Amino acid sequence: MRSHPPSPIWHPFTQHALDPVTTRIVRTEGAYLIDEHDHSVLDAISSWWVITHCHRHPIIMEAIRTAAETFDQIIFAEYTHEPAEELARELIRLAPPGLKHVFYSDSGATSVEVALKMALGFFHNAGDPRSRIVVMEHGYHGDTIGTMSAGERGVFNAAYSPLLFNVETIPFPTPGREQETLDAFERLCYGQEVVALLVEPLILGAGGMKMYPPYVLTELKRIAECYGSLLIADEVMTGWGRTGTLFACEQAGITPDILCVSKGITGGALPLAATLCSAEIFDAHLSSDRRRTFFHSSSYTANPIACAAAVANLIVWQNEPVLKRIEALEKMHRERLEPFRTDPRFINVRQSGTIAALDLDVSTSGYLSDVGLQLRAFFRHRDLLLRPLGNVIYLMTPYCVTPEDLDRAYAAIDEAAEVFGRARK
Numbered sequence: 001m002r003s004h005p006p007s008p009i010w011h012p013f014t015q016h017a018l019d020p021v022t023t024r025i026v027r028t029e030g031a032y033l034i035d036e037h038d039h040s041v042l043d044a045i046s047s048w049w050v051i052t053h054c055h056r057h058p059i060i061m062e063a064i065r066t067a068a069e070t071f072d073q074i075i076f077a078e079y080t081h082e083p084a085e086e087l088a089r090e091l092i093r094l095a096p097p098g099l100k101h102v103f104y105s106d107s108g109a110t111s112v113e114v115a116l117k118m119a120l121g122f123f124h125n126a127g128d129p130r131s132r133i134v135v136m137e138h139g140y141h142g143d144t145i146g147t148m149s150a151g152e153r154g155v156f157n158a159a160y161s162p163l164l165f166n167v168e169t170i171p172f173p174t175p176g177r178e179q180e181t182l183d184a185f186e187r188l189c190y191g192q193e194v195v196a197l198l199v200e201p202l203i204l205g206a207g208g209m210k211m212y213p214p215y216v217l218t219e220l221k222r223i224a225e226c227y228g229s230l231l232i233a234d235e236v237m238t239g240w241g242r243t244g245t246l247f248a249c250e251q252a253g254i255t256p257d258i259l260c261v262s263k264g265i266t267g268g269a270l271p272l273a274a275t276l277c278s279a280e281i282f283d284a285h286l287s288s289d290r291r292r293t294f295f296h297s298s299s300y301t302a303n304p305i306a307c308a309a310a311v312a313n314l315i316v317w318q319n320e321p322v323l324k325r326i327e328a329l330e331k332m333h334r335e336r337l338e339p340f341r342t343d344p345r346f347i348n349v350r351q352s353g354t355i356a357a358l359d360l361d362v363s364t365s366g367y368l369s370d371v372g373l374q375l376r377a378f379f380r381h382r383d384l385l386l387r388p389l390g391n392v393i394y395l396m397t398p399y400c401v402t403p404e405d406l407d408r409a410y411a412a413i414d415e416a417a418e419v420f421g422r423a424r425k
C-alpha cells in the first residue's frame with residue numbers, strides 16, 4: 001500500500017473526525033471510479049448526480065481538448081464566443097417552449113440564485129413591490145446563503161441561520177394529500193405578494209428522493225399564472241433525462257417562467273450552469289435606465305471550454321439513442337424493484353425514470369441517523385459508491401450502467417436489509 005502525507009484538504013459534507021477520506025481515485029471509466037489499488041468502484045450515484053452518459057464520454061472529452069486549443073476564460077461582458085452562442089441556441093431549442101434567454105453561471109446553486117434575482121428584478125422593475133418567495137417543504141437548492149434560505153432548514157444550516165432570509169413553505173404533496181399543497185399555495189398567492197414559487201419538478205432529491213405526480217406541478221403553474229406569480233423550476237438534478245424525459249417539466253406539460261439547469265449539462269465533465277427565462281423577464285430588465293440592468297456576474301461565467309463540453313453533450317443526445325438507453329434503464333430498475341415492493345423490510349419503493357429509491361424500515365431515520373453512515377460503509381466495502389440519505393437508499397447511475405452492475409447493486413441492497421433492517425424477510 002502506498003502511503004500519502006497528511007492532506008490539508010477540507011472535503012465537502014465530510015466529518016473529518018469520523019470519516020477520514022482515504023480512497024484516492026486515479027481514473028474514471030464508464031460507470032466506474034478506479035482507485036490507486038486498481039479497485040473498480042461502481043459509481044451508483046453518478047458522482048453526486050452529475051455524470052449522465054458515462055465517465056469521460058469520448059465525444060465530450062474530445063470537445064474539451066479541441067476547445068482548449070483555442071480558448072481559456074474570456075470576459076463575458078462586452079464579449080461573447082461561439083461555444084456559448086451555440087449552446088444557448090440549442091438550450092432554447094430543447095427547453096420547454098417559451099423560454100427565450102439564457103444566463104450562464106457555474107454551479108447549480110448559483111443558477112438558482114440567479115433565478116431568484118431575476119424574479120425579484122422582474123417585479124422591482126415593473127414597480128410591483130412583491131417580496132415573498134415560496135418553496136416546497138423538503139426542498140434543496142444548494143448551499144449558498146440564498147439557496148440554503150430557500151431549502152429545508154435543519155442540522156445542515158442551523159449554524160448559519162442568522163444569515164438566512166425567510167421564505168414561505170408549502171407542504172410536500174404526500175400521496176392522497178396533494179390538494180393540501182395546492183390549497184396552501186393558492187392561499188399564499190391570494191394576497192398578490194408572491195414573487196415566485198421555487199420548486200424541484202417531480203422529485204425532491206437531497207430531501208430524500210421524494211416523488212410527486214406531474215399533475216401537481218401542472219396545477220402549481222396554473223395557480224402561479226392566475227395570480228401573476230412566477231414559477232422557477234430547479235431542474236439542476238432532474239434535467240438531462242434523469243426522470244425519463246430530457247426535462248421533468250415536460251411530463252407536466254408546463255413551461256416554467258425560469259428554468260435552472262446544471263449538473264448533467266456538460267454530461268458531468270465540467271462545471272457549468274444556465275438559467276433560462278421568458279422574454280417578459282428579460283424585457284423587464286431592458287431599459288435606457290441603467291438601474292434596471294441585471295446586476296449579476298461571476299468570474300467564470302460561460303467558460304468557453306465548459307460551454308464546448310455542453311455543446312458536445314447535446315451532440316451526444318442528438319446522435320446517440322440516449323432516450324432509448326434511458327427507457328431501457330427505467331425498465332431494468334422496474335424489474336429489479338418489483339420484489340422489493342412486497343418486501344416487509346422496505347417501505348416506499350419508488351421510481352422516477354432512471355432514479356430508483358426505497359426506504360429501509362429501521363427504527364431511526366433522518367440524514368444523520370447512524371444507519372445512513374453504516375450503510376455507506378457497508379456498500380463501500382462492496383466497491384459500490386452509494387450514499388443513502390439516512391434510511392433512504394437510492395440508485396442514480398450513469399446511463400451506461402449494465403444489467404450486471406445493477407444486479408450487483410440490488411443484491412447488496414438486499415444483503416444490507418438483512419444486516420441493518422428491522423423486519424426480516
Ligand SMILES: *Cc1c(COP(=O)(O)O)cnc(C)c1O
Binds near residue numbers: 110142
Ligand atoms: C445539486 C443541486 C443543486 C445545487 O447544485 P450545485 O452545483 O451543487 O451548487 C441545486 N438544486 C438541486 C435540485 C440540486 O440537486
